Amino acid sequence: MPTVKKTKRNSPASSIIIAIGLVMIVAGTYSYFTSKNNVLQPVAELEPTPVIEPVKVQQPAAAITETVTPPLLVAAEPEVIVEPTPEVEPAIKLPPLDESDTMALQSAQQLSSLATYSPLLIKTDIIRNFVVFTDNFARGDLLANFSPLIKPADKFSVLKRDNKIYLNEQSYNRYDPYVEIINSIDIEFMISQYTKLKPLFDQAYQEIGYPEGAFGSTLIEAIDTALDAPVIREPIALVAPSAMYKFADPELETLADAQKLMIRMGPDNMLKLQEKLQEIQSALLAISEQ
Numbered sequence: 001m002p003t004v005k006k007t008k009r010n011s012p013a014s015s016i017i018i019a020i021g022l023v024m025i026v027a028g029t030y031s032y033f034t035s036k037n038n039v040l041q042p043v044a045e046l047e048p049t050p051v052i053e054p055v056k057v058q059q060p061a062a063a064i065t066e067t068v069t070p071p072l073l074v075a076a077e078p079e080v081i082v083e084p085t086p087e088v089e090p091a092i093k094l095p096p097l098d099e100s101d102t103m104a105l106q107s108a109q110q111l112s113s114l115a116t117y118s119p120l121l122i123k124t125d126i127i128r129n130f131v132v133f134t135d136n137f138a139r140g141d142l143l144a145n146f147s148p149l150i151k152p153a154d155k156f157s158v159l160k161r162d163n164k165i166y167l168n169e170q171s172y173n174r175y176d177p178y179v180e181i182i183n184s185i186d187i188e189f190m191i192s193q194y195t196k197l198k199p200l201f202d203q204a205y206q207e208i209g210y211p212e213g214a215f216g217s218t219l220i221e222a223i224d225t226a227l228d229a230p231v232i233r234e235p236i237a238l239v240a241p242s243a244m245y246k247f248a249d250p251e252l253e254t255l256a257d258a259q260k261l262m263i264r265m266g267p268d269n270m271l272k273l274q275e276k277l278q279e280i281q282s283a284l285l286a287i288s289e290q
Helices: 012-034 101-109 126-138 169-183 187-207 215-227 257-264 267-288
Strands: 158-161 164-167 237-239
Touching: 101 126, 101 187, 126 187, 126 215, 169 257, 169 267, 187 215, 187 267, 215 257, 215 267, 257 267
Parallel strands: none
Antiparallel strands: 158 164, 164 237
């Protein structure tokens, strides 16, 4: 075995030769393993290899750590609930006051479903008559000719006992159908019909000299007059100084005619009627405050 002379450090030229040799060995080994028959093929004579400067390997730069900012959390917007738009009823075209009987009668006939009701309705000049009747009733006067309902068919009757005259309690019954009709009224529907026809009521009230919009207050005052009538349970004595009967009690005789009518209805009918009138008055006050 030949003796290899060792040197402390290889020269650059020897380093290049060694590098070329390593490349040749690696290339030959690769050719060996990739040939068809795994037979080592002869290597062609190499051309002189130019001197190659050693390649400076650049150290990889330090990895740059990219700071990823998490996306901002955006609060979800509250769900907007769209309320359905309320349907607006089309405005009702009212007829002239002189031609209003058809519409007024249709509205009036729907106030009660009792069979006894419709035949009692006055069917001409309905709105004007009602306005005049209400205006007088509010002041305590009773104008039967302007009543919206036909007067009772049965006559007023009296009893004579111990040389005294009393109001016949049986005559209270002639007002039963009227009280039943008023008690059967659907107040909500009545208010809707009154609101619909109110411009015509106001026009009719202006015709007799009142300011615009004054009829609603007068209607409430008329109900007050009916509510102020006293309820009397004991027999009611009468006197007949003339063809007309009068109350023997001076306090009763000084009552307004509208309140005397309430007394002639009898205590039971009065209580039923006054309870219903209070409900109607409350409904009228509610719409007057809107």
